[in-house]
Each structure stands twice: as structure tokens, then as C-alpha cells.
């Protein structure tokens with residue numbers, strides 16, 4: 001376990017993952033609960049960091065904006081495939097073929113409890129409520145991606161498997177955001193919980209920053225992270241956790 005900075009420097013650029021990091025994992029993607037005070041904490045921290053705070057998530061852009069409706073909050077959605085505000089130079093990534101979307105829907109029909117999540121550039125097959133379908137879900141994703149490995153890849157997720165464009169990863173998102181005036185010359189910190197967050201942590205380390213992991217550094221608990229963020233934001237956390 002790394003020692004957490006009690007009071008991180010104000011020249012930090014802070015990159016936060018969403019699911020399993022800012023909010024607890026839920027049985028279905030739409031069931032996550034955003035605690036009442038989280039928006040106020042993020043808003044205060046963003047102001048403290050002069051806007052150098054970004055949410056870097058696998059969620060779709062509209063979805064994350066609906067969970068965190070904070071004007072001016074920088075977001076990298078779909079693992080960095082979509083930046084908001086967008087980059088002038090952002091490359092256009094491919095979208096999955098309609099047949100792949102249909103194949104996921106057919107899978108869901110024949111595997112009760114499984115869920116298909118459709119994003120602009122990616123597709124997720126969730127099996128948290130259908131654990132027996134895990135192997136078949138992974139096989140289907142691999143089979144589809146084998147048709148176009150130049151453009152797409154399969155990425156494991158928490159109780160899910162995702163098809164994602166080659167070139168969409170959280171490290172790329174961090175490097176791109178760090179070139180913006182708001183983030184440039186700051187010390188980046190990435191906080192995440194999952195294998196997809198490792199790209200973001202590595203990018204921060206390359207840029208002389210660091211990363212923290214929920215399992216090791218926050219006792220496996222988004223509650224602990226939120227309390228730490230609240231203290232950093234200057235809030236009273238005595239009754240918050």
C-alpha cells in the first residue's frame with residue numbers, strides 16, 4: 001500500500017475512473033448510485049485545481065454526463081475514445097458493425113440475465129447476473145473481433161467482456177488531456193480500480209506523476225476514496241463516511 005498524500009499539491013492534474021472507483025459496483029450498469037455529496041466534492045476539487053480534473057471512464061459520454069451533471073467537468077468517455085470537450089486533433093475511431101450489435105442482442109435473448117451495452121465505438125456483454133454465460137460471452141466477443149483485428153480488440157472487464165476500438169485506451173486519453181492548457185505542466189495522478197485503468201496509471205508515471213488503486217490504496221472501497229477527496233476539497237468528512 002502506497003502512502004497517500006494527505007494534502008496533494010494544487011498543481012496536480014487529477015484523473016478519476018468512475019465505476020468501482022468513485023461509485024460502488026452495482027448489479028447492473030444503470031443501478032449505480034452517485035452519493036448526494038459527490039457532485040459538490042468534484043466541483044470544489046475542480047475549482048481548486050483550476051479545472052484540471054477529468055473523469056476517465058469506460059462509460060458512454062451521455063451516460064457519464066447523466067450520472068455526473070457538472071458543467072465544465074472534463075470527461076474522457078468510452079475509455080478515451082470520446083473526449084469532451086473534444087480535441088481538435090482527435091482521431092476518428094471505428095464503430096462496431098451492426099451485425100455485431102445484433103449478435104450481442106441474440107446472445108442476451110438466449111442467456112437470461114446477460115446484458116448488452118451499446119456505446120458509440122464499443123460493445124459490452126455483461127454476465128454479472130448470468131455467471132454461467134461468462135465463457136460463451138468471451139467466445140462470442142473473440143469470434144466477432146477475429147473478423148477485424150486491425151480495428152477492434154477484446155478487453156476483459158468486471159463480470160463483462162468488451163469490444164473496443166484499437167487506439168481507445170485511458171493512457172492515450174491522459175496523454176491527450178495533458179497537452180491541453182488546463183492540464184499542461186501539472187503533476188498527473190490517476191485513480192482507478194480495474195485493469196483498464198492501468199494504461200492511465202502508466203501514462204501518469206511516464207509524465208512524472210503517479211497512480212493509486214482502489215484495492216491496494218483505498219482498502220478496496222470507493223467510500224474511502226470519496227472521503228479522501230472530500231478532505232482534499234476542504235470538506236468536513238466526520239459524518240460523511
Ligand SMILES: O=P(O)(O)OC[C@H]1O[C@H](O[C@H]2O[C@H](CO)[C@@H](O)[C@H](O)[C@H]2O)[C@H](O)[C@@H](O)[C@@H]1O
Nearest residue numbers: 018019025026027028029057058059158159160
Ligand atoms: O472505466 P469505468 O468507469 O470503471 O467503467 C468500466 C465499465 O463500467 C460499467 O460496468 C461495470 O460496472 C457496472 C456497474 O457497477 C457493473 O454492473 C458491471 O458488472 C461492470 O462491468 C459499464 O457498464 C461499462 O460500460 C464500463 O466500461
